[in-house]
Amino acid sequence: xxxxxxxxxxxxxxxxxxxxxxxxxxxxxxxxxxxxxxxxxxxxxxxxxxxxxxxxxxxxxxxxxxxxxxxxxxxxxxxxxxxxxxxxxxxxxxxxxxxxxxxxxxxxxxxxxxxxxxxxxxxxxxxxxxxxxxxxxxxxxxxxxxxxxxxxxxxxxxxxxxxxxxxxxxxxxxxxxxxxxxxxxxxxxxxxxxxxxxxxxxxxxxxxxxxxxxxxxxxxxxxxxxxxxxxxxxxxxxxxxxxxxxxxxxxxxxxxxxxxxxxxxx
Numbered sequence: 245x246x247x248x249x250x251x252x253x254x255x256x257x258x259x260x261x262x263x264x265x266x267x268x269x270x271x272x273x274x275x276x277x278x279x280x281x282x283x284x285x286x287x288x289x290x291x292x293x294x295x296x297x298x299x300x301x302x303x304x305x306x307x308x309x310x311x312x313x314x315x316x317x318x319x320x321x322x323x324x325x326x327x328x329x330x331x332x333x334x335x336x337x338x339x340x341x342x343x344x345x346x347x348x349x350x351x352x353x354x355x356x357x358x359x360x361x362x363x364x365x366x367x368x369x370x371x372x373x374x375x376x377x378x379x380x381x382x383x384x385x386x387x388x389x390x391x392x393x394x395x396x397x398x399x400x401x402x403x404x405x406x407x408x409x410x411x412x413x414x415x416x417x418x419x420x421x422x423x424x425x426x427x428x429x430x431x432x433x434x435x436x437x438x439x440x441x442x443x444x445x446x447x448x449x450x451x452x453x454x455x456x457x458x459x460x461x462x463x464x465x466x467x468x469x470x471x472x473x474x475x476x477x478x479x480x481x482x483x484x485x486x487x488x489x490x491x492x493x494x495x496x497x498x499x500x501x502x503x504x505x506x507x508x509x510x
Contacts, residue, residue: 315408
């Protein structure tokens with residue numbers, strides 16, 4: 245990764261390495277990096293990728309200089325976020341903006357969607373695989389969110405709270421060596437994130453998330469939580485579901501999963 249940055253960035257830079265070893269959440273580690281940074285622009289990059297665009301550092305700097313309202317830049321993002329707990333990419337393809345190559349099992353596939361002939365697009369949230377940010381003294385990752393999820397959503401909404409734009413660009417191409425996935429470690433951070441940012445959700449630059457999408461995201465999250473023994477979290481969100489949809493057949497399904505999981509643990 246370090247050699248790739250050296251060969252492609254095209255401008256003066258520093259690399260700040262935070263030895264984590266599960267000592268910090270990703271938000272805490274990134275904030276520690278911010279506190280050590282000397283340059284006016286920051287970049288947060290996953291380790292499992294290669295940047296293929298030459299002089300991409302010049303592109304980032306120019307985008308910030310030409311757009312004073314922009315606080316955060318990525319290569320993939322979405323133009324809406326549900327109020328219900330959901331993953332970044334839970335929204336449909338019409339609200340996705342992405343320019344990334346994925347290399348899985350020696351096969352490389354380019355995903356190029358949502359640009360409508362533009363090189364930059366306003367989004368609500370960017371994916372954390374590649375993020376560039378202004379080094380503002382009051383802009384940090386939210387350390388109330390534990391673990392290794394939702395750091396990209398939280399910093400995007402921290403920009404939104406400060407009236408800073410979040411944009412995605414297709415001027416920088418990365419090759420990513422994984423597709424990403426979620427497991428039970430995602431459940432509690434999702435609960436905390438949506439509790440903290442509830443006053444700002446849902447958010448959309450275009451059409452708001454549909455009622456069906458909100459319903460499906462909420463029910464899916466509840467079942468995922470209960471099936472992974474997060475009973476308290478599942479009950480909290482099921483109660484919200486009950487208030488919104490009192491006559492839904494989902495309630496029977498939920499209690500079936502709750503009973504089955506309780507019997508497994510007995």
